[in-house]
Amino acid sequence: MTRTSSDEFADRRRSSRTWTPWQAIVGFGLVSLTADMLYEGMRAMAGPFLGTLGASALTVGLVTGAGEGIALVLRLVTGPWADRSHRHWRLTVVGYAMTAVCVPLLAVTPFLGGAGLAVASLLILLERTGKAVRSPAKSALLARMAQPTGRGRGFAVHKALDQVGAFSGPLLLAGVAALTGLLWPGFALLAIPGALSLVLLAVLRRRVPGLADPDPEEQAPVSAQRRAAARAVGRDLPRTFHRFSLAAAFATAGLMTFGVMAYRFVEDGLLSPAAIPLVYALGMAVAGVAALATGDAFDRWGPRTLVVVPPLVAVVPLLVFANAVGLVLLGIGIWGVANGIQDSSVKAYVADLVPAGRRATAYGVFAAVQGIGALAGGALAGALITDHVAVLASVITLLQVGSLALLWPTTRRRSTSPG
CATH class of the missing domain: 1.20.1250.20 (MFS general substrate transporter like domains)
Known part of the structure; x- marks a missing residue:
């Protein structure tokens, strides 16, 4: 079938909008930067914040310890799930959305009376669940993006941007606490980088459409026997x-x-x-x-x-x-x-x-x-x-x-x- 000039123009326009591998890596790094501001800020202040809501040292230890356990162990489920379903992008978005919503909502908990501690604990656990949902899928997507650039360099640039958020989030919360004498306003302020992380994800998805396609390095479909082994x-x-x-x-x-x-x-x-x-x-x-x-x-x-x-x-x-x-x-x-x-x-x-x-x-x-x-x-x-x-x-x-x-x-x- 003969291609028309309008088809060729549309192809050129799509090509001009598609990001290069390095642009995609930096874009993903900026997503991690903004999201890290939220969850590293939350992790740095979780203990003192729960204490202001009436938590004992034992309660703080149980909540934060359970959260880290969820963030790690649940990946044994979400990793194979991403590979079986090929929904790496969807799991990445859902995981980041859970962080973007749960951390700012901590600002509301001091005003919930006796229920504040329970709600705050639940929000912390849900945020850590979001980390487990997105991490294996996100790393697999990043490995695909970084293949043309060299995976060492690709992961390194992503990590460097990630670390900017990892230290700026806690410092932001510490600064707000020093100015106001309160912890909750800092969590409310984190709604801004949370919203920005989701906007950046939407732009990344539009500019790197190949993320939804099967991985070109995958040679053959996974057999039923291998899927069973994956669950083990x-x-x-x-x-x-x-x-x-x-x-x-x-x-x-x-x-x-x-x-x-x-x-x-x-x-x-x-x-x-x-x-x-x-x-x-x-x-x-x-x-x-x-x-x-x-x-x-x-x-x-x-x-x-x-x-x-x-x-x-x-x-x-x-x-x-x-x-x-x-x-x-x-x-x-x-x-x-x-x-x-x-x-x-x-x-x-x-x-x-x-x-x-x-x-x-x-x-x-x-x-x-x-x-x-x-x-x-x-x-x-x-x-x-x-x-x-x-x-x-x-x-x-x-x-x-x-x-x-x-x-x-x-x-x-x-x-x-x-x-």
């Missing part, structure tokens, strides 16, 4: 992927959460509570810069660049528990570097290790295994940080030796074949 937490994924997940879990177990370190800083009188958000912002800024640097190195020299993570993690407790502020800040900087690599180049390598049609499942399994490491590491640090810092540092070092032992043979080559 990714048993059909390559053995190399599972070894890499375990190595990452060991590293994560040693990479203490900022909350644990901040508790020690304040208890020892080394830093004031008012300085804690600034120190956290320092770590997040360093993480963003580290993601950019290591992403480029990953694309140039391959996954062997990831072997720097265990030594970095092993050094952190030796510095952050020193009695000099300068050493503490250096330790936070190294902690930020390790976090930046963990959340960028590590995810890029996951995409290389598994078949294209199984990426969302793989990201769900990877997050769950990493989450188990984080929970174990948090319990370990909480038990030893007060009176047994030397023991804690020794255990973290042993964990990193185990991580390196798994990581070294795993990163010998890039592979997408079971192995």
